[in-house]
Amino acid sequence: xxxxxxxxxxxxxxxxxxxxxxxxxxxxxxxxxxxxxxxxxxxxxxxxxxxxxxxxxxxxxxxxxxxxxxxxxxxxxxxxxxxxxxxxxxxxxxxxxxxxxxxxxxxxxxxxxxxxxxxxxxxxxxxxxxxxxxxxxxxxxxxxxxxxxxxxxxxxxxxxxxxxxxxxxxxxxxxxxxxxxxxxxxxxxxxxxxxxxxxxxxxxxxxxxxxxxxxxxxxxxxxxxxxxxxxxxxxxxxxxxxxxxxxxxxxxxxxxxxxxxxxxxxxxxxxxxxxxxxxxxxxxxxxxxxxxxxxxxxxxxxxxxxxxxxxxxxxxxxxxxxxxxxxxxxxxxxxxxxxxxxxxxxxxxxxxxxxxxxxxxxxxxxxxxxxxxxxxxxxxxxxxxxxxxxxxxxxxxxxxxxxxxxxxxxxxxxxxxxxxxxxxxxxxxxxxxxxxxxxxx
Amino acid sequence: xxxxxxxxxxxxxxxxxxxxxxxxxxxxxxxxxxxxxxxxxxxxxxxxxxxxxxxxxxxxxxxxxxxxxxxxxxxxxxxxxxxxxxxxxxxxxxxxxxxxxxx
Numbered sequence: 001x002x003x004x005x006x007x008x009x010x011x012x013x014x015x016x017x018x019x020x021x022x023x024x025x026x027x028x029x030x031x032x033x034x035x036x037x038x039x040x041x042x043x044x045x046x047x048x049x050x051x052x053x054x055x056x057x058x059x060x061x062x063x064x065x066x067x068x069x070x071x072x073x074x075x076x077x078x079x080x081x082x083x084x085x086x087x088x089x090x091x092x093x094x095x096x097x098x099x100x101x102x103x104x105x106x107x108x109x110x111x112x113x114x115x116x117x118x119x120x121x122x123x124x125x126x127x128x129x130x131x132x133x134x135x136x137x138x139x140x141x142x143x144x145x146x147x148x149x150x151x152x153x154x155x156x157x158x159x160x161x162x163x164x165x166x167x168x169x170x171x172x173x174x175x176x177x178x179x180x181x182x183x184x185x186x187x188x189x190x191x192x193x194x195x196x197x198x199x200x201x202x203x204x205x206x207x208x209x210x211x212x213x214x215x216x217x218x219x220x221x222x223x224x225x226x227x228x229x230x231x232x233x234x235x236x237x238x239x240x241x242x243x244x245x246x247x248x249x250x251x252x253x254x255x256x257x258x259x260x261x262x263x264x265x266x267x268x269x270x271x272x273x274x275x276x277x278x279x280x281x282x283x284x285x286x287x288x289x290x291x292x293x294x295x296x297x298x299x300x301x302x303x304x305x306x307x308x309x310x311x312x313x314x315x316x317x318x319x320x321x322x323x324x325x326x327x328x329x330x331x332x333x334x335x336x337x338x339x340x341x342x343x344x345x346x347x348x349x350x351x352x353x354x355x356x357x358x359x360x361x362x363x364x365x366x367x368x369x370x371x372x373x374x375x376x377x378x379x380x381x382x383x384x385x386x387x388x389x390x391x392x393x394x395x396x397x398x399x400x401x402x403x404x405x406x407x408x409x410x411x412x413x414x415x416x417x418x419x420x421x422x423x424x425x426x427x428x429x430x431x432x433x434x435x436x437x438x439x440x441x
Numbered sequence: 442x443x444x445x446x447x448x449x450x451x452x453x454x455x456x457x458x459x460x461x462x463x464x465x466x467x468x469x470x471x472x473x474x475x476x477x478x479x480x481x482x483x484x485x486x487x488x489x490x491x492x493x494x495x496x497x498x499x500x501x502x503x504x505x506x507x508x509x510x511x512x513x514x515x516x517x518x519x520x521x522x523x524x525x526x527x528x529x530x531x532x533x534x535x536x537x538x539x540x541x542x543x544x
Contacts, residue, residue: 017503026507030483033453097486239524241500244452244482317530321459328456328500332528376455 005338009238016235020245023098024145028248031091031144032255038086039255042079043372045072046266050370052389076266080259082132084140088114091144101152105177110147112181113188114140117195119202131204133263134256138212139204141252147184154180212256219253222358225278229287229350236292237346239337243292254280261370271367271388277358281369281386284325285393286357286400289379291327293346294353296379297404298330301412304405308419310334311412324376334415341415349404356400366392445475447539448488449522450508451498454481460522463532464539471536485511492517494539499524518542 019025049072051057060068079086089107096106117139121128131139155177163171195203218224228246235242243250257276264274290296299322302315311334318329336342360366367387377385379401380394387393447464449457458479468475480488482504485495495512497505502521509519520542526534 013503020501020503021507026482033481033483094483236500239499240503241452241498244501245503314528321456324455326455326459328451328498329459329528329530332499332524333530335524335528337524 005238005340013238013240016240016245020240024095025248027091027095027098027145027148028141028252029244030094031087032247032251034090034094035083035086038079039083040372040374042076042081043262045075045079046262047371047385047388048072050265050268050388073266080133080262081129083134083255083259084136085111085114085132087137088140088144091141092148095145095148096152099148099152099156101155102177105181106148106151109151109177109181109184110144112185113147114143116185116188116192117143117203119196119204128204131202134259135208135212136204137252137256139207142207143188147188150184150187151177151180154183215253216256220257220276220278222278222355225283225354225358226351229283229354230347233293233347233350236331237337237343239332239335243288250280254278258369258372261368262372265370265388271370271390272364274368274370277361277368279369281371281373281382282357282361283354284375285369285373285377285379285382285386286396287350287353288325288375289382289397289401289404290322291325292331292350293327293336294349294400294404295322295325295327295330297349297401298327298336298346298408298412300401300405301408305409305413306416308416310419311416323378325378326376339415341411341418345408345411349407352407353400353404356403357396360396360399366390366396445473445540445543446491446493447475447477447496447536448485448492448494449477449479449496449498450482450485450504451479451501452482454479454484456500457496457498460527460530460532460535463530464536465532467533467536470533473536473540475536477536482508489515489517494542495519496535496539497521499527 049069089111092110093103093107096103115127118127118131118136120126130136163175191203195201195206199206219228228250232242232246235245258279258281261274261276261279265271287294290299295318299315299319302311306312306315314330314333318327318333321327321329331337334342336346357366361368367390369386370388371386373382373386379397383393383395383397384391385393445468449461449464451457461477461479464477465475468477476491478488482501485508488495489512492512492515495508495517497508497519499521505519505521512519520538522535523538526538
């Protein structure tokens, strides 16, 4: 088994590492991180509008008249409804910052380029909100990256307009991004002529049908999500932040489904009837309880069978953070990393939990996720909120926690016994000593 | 040496912020004046002009070379936190690691 881990450490991890630090993917990840507060605010506005507590609804209507729900609707318009626009700016800004070119200018130029490519509606009186929403997400990512790349190449070529002597420096600097911006916008303008006037359809339509929709469809299937969860845990097993590495992919494919769910829920469709089962909150709430590998189950198992001082002290240390779904202390403390005993349950528990939650949801026992809760929301509360205020969501969390604990128990007992045996000379085991133990197994 | 400025980085700055508390305690016990903060990888840029040392969470160690190239021009020392001390949230040991780097 030691050789098996060694193989991955050598061949697979550098690839994962490169993927995790690739500049365009990092820009996408940071871009999504930048707009996350807006997404959560928009989503909470919808939740409050649709909270299934009748006295609350009656009270609000009585005090503020039936127009009170407009507030949430307007907030939705400024957040989730224009998510592609927000992402385009945010991704471009982060990429430009990486290249150390004028990030604000790059972001603005990218937004301009995206609007150039977006079809107009109502006889040129409006831009299509449909493509500003998550349906246009892939195009907005591509435009954000592409426009920024062209912009920074041109900026670095120093194509500046030379001002006559005596012109203040601030003035000539304000013209510095002029020529690069002009060329970028001209390129996107020509592209738009090609798409609309020659081909006769928008680039959004083409990309959505040929790339975005198939990807979303694949990711929304049970095998799709199982593969993603497996990869995440597998990376974490080697001590790499799998969630962080896969973030650009996960956000891009699951955000549009989530938006569709929230939007329909806001229009009065019941949380049982919205279209998508698998979303990011679905994973955050029903699977990643206490962090990756359903860490909270692991901690509960520690308190049930753990007798060795090391295991119990890590449990106490990591417990409070795990309530907010942060579990690095457990991952590196016990450690889970490269621990042959915990390899199986650590990878298995999330897969089992995904499957249970998927079945429970598709059987209609639990509503689908219609609220974007922050990933740090503690279990039980998270399940209630994400399902639009349904206790069934909390109950499913409890079931998954119990099943996870049950799977962890025998493995933890084994680990605990081994730790007790080593107790007299107990020094906290490092990754190296685990490796040595491993070869004797 | 004047005020010591240490910045810890991980994906969202969440788990490193737990360690920050413990490191502050350790610094106090050793009577060393130090500013210790945690940040997400995306926000690191804001700390570059003040930091003396940047410590990276072991789970994002693949970002080390990227962060080194960011921090190099500022003369900031960069290291990955020892995973064992990270798991044990051993503030004193990690604080020691930071001070070693500056020697």
